[in-house]
Amino acid sequence: MLFPIEMTSRIAGYVMKKKMSRAKKYPMVLMLEPLHACNLTCTGCGRIREYESTIKQKLSIQECLDAVDECGSPVVSICGGEPMIYPGIGELVAKILERKKVVYLCTNGMFIRKKIADFKPSNRFFFNVHLDGMRKSHDIAVERDGVFDLAIDGIKVAKEAGFLVCTNTTVFSETSMAELDELFAYLTGLEVDGFMLSPGYDYDAVKVKEIFLTRDSIKEKFRAAEAMFRKYKFNTSPIYLEFLQGKRELECTAWATPTRNIKGWKGPCYLITDEHHATFDDLLTKTPWEKYGPGKDPRCEHCMMHVGFETTAAVGVSTKLGDTFKMIKWQFT
Numbered sequence: 642m643l644f645p646i647e648m649t650s651r652i653a654g655y656v657m658k659k660k661m662s663r664a665k666k667y668p669m670v671l672m673l674e675p676l677h678a679c680n681l682t683c684t685g686c687g688r689i690r691e692y693e694s695t696i697k698q699k700l701s702i703q704e705c706l707d708a709v710d711e712c713g714s715p716v717v718s719i720c721g722g723e724p725m726i727y728p729g730i731g732e733l734v735a736k737i738l739e740r741k742k743v744v745y746l747c748t749n750g751m752f753i754r755k756k757i758a759d760f761k762p763s764n765r766f767f768f769n770v771h772l773d774g775m776r777k778s779h780d781i782a783v784e785r786d787g788v789f790d791l792a793i794d795g796i797k798v799a800k801e802a803g804f805l806v807c808t809n810t811t812v813f814s815e816t817s818m819a820e821l822d823e824l825f826a827y828l829t830g831l832e833v834d835g836f837m838l839s840p841g842y843d844y845d846a847v848k849v850k851e852i853f854l855t856r857d858s859i860k861e862k863f864r865a866a867e868a869m870f871r872k873y874k875f876n877t878s879p880i881y882l883e884f885l886q887g888k889r890e891l892e893c894t895a896w897a898t899p900t901r902n903i904k905g906w907k908g909p910c911y912l913i914t915d916e917h918h919a920t921f922d923d924l925l926t927k928t929p930w931e932k933y934g935p936g937k938d939p940r941c942e943h944c945m946m947h948v949g950f951e952t953t954a955a956v957g958v959s960t961k962l963g964d965t966f967k968m969i970k971w972q973f974t
């Protein structure tokens with residue numbers, strides 16, 4: 642099984658309920674950013690640049706839990722910033738798990754050893770460790786030597802303590818897919834539970850533009866790595882992968898992956914900011930969704946990020962005959 646059965650059945654039950662209620666737009670994954678502060682300055686990160694003026698501010702634990710309840714998505718991805726430096730991160734994770742959610746804690750992995758005692762293993766909780774390549778490439782991407790080794794140490798500590806661990810990799814123009822093959826083989830040896838992969842997004846705030854891929858070069862890179870996708874346990878769905886390889890089109894469903902941060906509900910999506918809304922309902926109902934997506938907004942032109950397209954098929958948009966079978970087969974990989 643790719644994911645724990647309790648996790649899959651909770652998500653499937655939620656989707657079925659939404660479909661039966663004929664809801665048109667509903668959230669699948671809440672991107673919760675309790676803070677934007679980080680101990681690193683990764684080259685491709687838009688957050689530490691866009692939110693520089695509020696970098697010292699944090700949501701309280703209660704504000705985070707209110708956002709979880711207000712949104713109602715079955716999955717909560719705690720990101721940032723570096724959420725492991727958020728005071729009370731263990732308590733926050735425990736309280737979201739009490740609400741029967743699936744939690745991904747996105748981290749650079751450097752503080753797992755120090756903070757592991759703040760968490761309890763659960764089949765609905767993953768440490769999601771950022772790794773963009775093997776030692777040399779990853780340390781260049783995060784602009785500090787030694788980060789890869791600390792992240793790997795964190796993965797080993799978490800696995801030994803019985804936690805689920807996945808990794809999250811962003812593909813840039815200089816990313817070597819052969820090196821990622823080596824990385825995933827290495828992580829498979831460490832019994833990592835799954836790999837997430839997404840092309841990078843060209844944030845306005847990031848000044849080094851040449852690191853980002855165009856839509857055509859994303860397709861080319863992901864097509865060329867076909868064999869790699871059959872070898873390892875990817876959390877990336879087969880439908881999203883077909884999209885990345887240019888084998889099908891998907892509509893952007895950014896409304897399924899809302900972002901809540903210190904300024905409010907970020908609209909329209911995790912990547913671009915036109916407005917911060919006071920409530921989740923405002924984000925959902927007041928955003929002109931029809932104006933976003935490739936071919937509609939120039940900022941969306943080269944976006945193929947998971948936050949826009951990974952959940953598209955799951956919420957029943959852009960589906961084809963046979964998609965359900967593909968998704969079930971993937972789950973039982």
Ligand code: SF4
Nearest residue numbers: 893910933941944949
């Ligand atoms: S295509 Fe990408 S940038 Fe545009 S709205 Fe969707 S997720 Fe955001």
